[in-house]
Amino acid sequence: MKLLLEIGTEELPANVINQALKSLKESLEKVLGVGIQKTYGTPRRLAVITEDFEDKPEEKEELIYGPPLGIAYKEGKPTKALLGFLERVKASLDEVLEVERGGGKYVAIKRVYKDKSPLERLKEEFESILLSIPLPKRMRWDSSSLSFSRPIRWICALYGDKVVHLSFGKLKASNLTFGHRFLSKGPILIKDAEEYEEKLKEGFVIPSFDERLSLILEMLREESYALESTPRYTEGLPEEVANLLEFPFPVVGKFEEKYLELPEKVLITVLAHHQRFFCLANKEGKLIPYFIAFSNNKPNEKILEGYQKVLRARLEDALFFYKEDLKTPLESLVDALKGVIFHPKVGSMWEKTQRLISLSEKIAMMLGFDQKTIEKLKRAALLSKADILTNMVKELDELQGYMGMVYAKAWREDEEVARAIYEHYLPRTPSEEVPKSPISQVLSIADKLDNLYTLIKAGEMPSGSSDPYGLRRNAYGVFAIIHKNRYNLDLRKLLEDLPEGFEEFIRSRLEAYLEPYGYDVVRAVLEVKDPLKPYEIIKLTEELANLKESQKFKDIVEAYKRVVKILPAGWEDSFVEEELMQEEEEKALWEEVKKLETERVGVLDLWDLKKNIDLFFDRVLVMDKDPSLRRNRLALLYRIKKLFNQFADFEKIVFEQTLEV
Structure with a gap:
């Protein structure tokens, strides 16, 4: 049922x-x-x-243990101990079982009872x-x-x-x-x-969320097609609308063409943010003065009139804010950021801006940017937070960055500078693209690193599901930009006097970011590499993950595990004395090790040691009675371990077991 x-x-x-x-x-x-x-x-x-x-109530069995078998019976007859036990549990001799418990034999009674349904x-x-x-x-x-x-x-x-x-x-x-x-x-x-x-x-209720959402998207397509247009809206708007009503009715409305003077994203955001309306664009991709709304009641003239009246007021406000904001260049707002708190323990947005200018320049120099690009970058950093003080962003904070770009272009700022003001907030989600220009990329890294550094220092470390400042998201953004553009940055050199917990946080977020490559591979690399050099970790993890299913890689892992298995815990003696070597196999292995130590080796070059390692273990007694021979052979193995550890702790690599039929 x-x-x-x-x-x-x-x-x-x-x-x-x-x-x-x-x-x-x-x-x-x-x-x-x-x-x-x-x-x-x-x-x-x-x-x-x-x-x-x-x-149905589940039937459960319970064993009630009595005295040991030797005490329960004497000469095959029940003792007083057994009879007393049976009386206590209201059972008969016929119900007695012999069971093993803790290595001994006991008597017991089985009880079957019904649990709650x-x-x-x-x-x-x-x-x-x-x-x-x-x-x-x-x-x-x-x-x-x-x-x-x-x-x-x-x-x-x-x-x-x-x-x-x-x-x-x-x-x-x-x-x-x-x-x-x-x-x-x-x-x-x-x-x-x-x-x-x-x-x-x-009763005019579509109870399924998926069905309501599909219906809303279908109605959007039909109504926009009738107007020879396509719907334009912010991410997540159809899902939100689907949870605002139980039965959707589309309503097509119109607004005055003068509001098309507003930047496209402003119009889309005003309609979505305040009214949950959908904008429409023509075949050329330009917005048209129509919208589609969804009502939880059958539409009529009053509903349409109400929608249009409220929207007109919102758009009038937006147009007023826009025109007022255009009167003031962004640069003139920077000084007023001294009155905007970034965080009570960290300081103002003006102070953050100064840190961004310095950190951006430092990153750019580490990456080898030319002076002209660095000057553009510093200009973008100076203006990056100024739009917080504009009327439009005060009303619609989700437009922060975008409005900065719009106003910067209006005041004839360099195109790359203007775009960086917007793009330095990217990516805000894993599905969002990273910034496209180098200036935007570096400013984005600087902004996110500053958030991580200052807020962790202020004691705002995320815990459990709580992350009010989005620090996990900031870390993801840093890794995504570094990964995409192969930026080999050393965060330890960039950020001096690291706060407590910073390195551990970066390590844990790298594990999460690289999870698709396999936790074992990620942890094998992180065990031996500095997490504050993220690109090295990312590059190595990718390489090992791509090699993992190859036979050569499996041979490398097997050889490594043979080596570390015999090394005593904590062994770090790496001084090898050639004159103590007696066997040809250890001499051959030592020559191969010296060769690899002097060359710039890749992961697969370690495979060259496999044959010699196997011969060494087959024919050389590592734990020789002679302490000097034993120490020398262990030192040789430790040198091999260090060679492998240039890349990873291969002992952490796990291969799926296949069963032969």
Whole structure:
């Protein structure tokens, strides 16, 4: 049979629904002991359906141990010790078992009992499940003192056609749900989970997030096609809109052409940020004075008029801000950054700007940039944070950087300088591209490194899932730019007096960044290489990951493991005395080692040692009785270990085991 559970609420925030539903699903699966096949989330409900669910109590066996066998029986007859045990556990002689325990033999009685059924466990833990859902804000709405993101108004819980008697505070579960707030009247009777989706759709509710999202995207395509245009919108807007309504109705509106004077991203952001509207672009890619909105009610003239009126006010404000901002060059705003706090323990945005100028120049010199490029870079660093003080960014902070670029171009700043003001914030997510120009790349690295250095020094190290300053994201951005452009930077030389925990943080983030290459490979490299030289780590990790499945690489790993296996823990004596060598195999190995030590070797060059290492172990007694011979041979092996450790600690490399049939 199917199990249906629906939590009905007042309108939930759009950014809460998917995460809350995920948490609910995971908690229910643990309690019920089965997988949940279907999940549904809308602004007014979180629901799950489990198919082929059996509410049967699990049978459990328990052994009750009695006295040792030798004490329980004497000459084949039960003793008082055994009879007393049987009386205590209310069992007969026929039930006695002989079992082994701790190396000895004992008597025992087996008891079979039924555990609680899944639904009995659910009834007991239901309140705890809802209270454990991670929510950014919680509220109370009655005297029960229980809380949730929004008031819970109903619970629909059915096992087959029977109500599951769950409760949350004063609220009791039933077989009733509710449809659309405006388009459906009264409660809806659900006879069983099979008809849940159909009944809700009759009540103008599309319970599936994926289905609502697909419908919104299809409506966007149809409405924009009718206007010979394509939709333009910020990332994540369709998903947000899908969680703002239960049944989407498209509304096509228009605004005055004068607002097209605004930069494209400003228009798109104003419509998305304030109204959750979609812009439209013509065949040439230029925005047109139309928009598509989605209503949670059947559209009419009043709804359209209301949308257009509110949008007009927003766009008028944006146009005013834009024109006012254009009157002031960015450079004249820099000094006012002294009044903007970057962090209470670190100082102002002006101080951060000065650090960016210095750090950017330092990075550029380390990378060999010419003086003309360095001067452009310093100019970009000077202007990089000035747009924080513009009216537009104060209103829409997601436009920070973009507006700086727009205003810099308007005041005829160098094109590369203007672009760097915008691009130095990239990449903000793993899916976003890194900056394109060298000036943008270096300024971005400098900005992110300064964030990491100063904020870790201020005690803002991320912990668990908490990372309010986005330091993990900053580290990812630094690695992505370094990786893409092969920038071999030494962070230890760039950042003097490193704060406590900085190196460990960089190491852990490198592990996460390089995870796709395999944790064993990453850790093998990080074990012997400086994490504050990220490109060396990235380059080596890539190389080893590409070689990992080759037979030569496997031979190298095998040879290394043979060497380190015999070395005593902590051994670091590397002084080899040639005159102490007696066997041809150790002499041959030593000659090969000396040769590789004097050459610039690559990973695969280590394979040349494999044959000699094998012969050495086959024919030379390393742990000789003579202490001088033993020490000399161990020193030779340690020299080999150091050769290998130029690249990695190969002992950490793990190969998948294949079973021969």
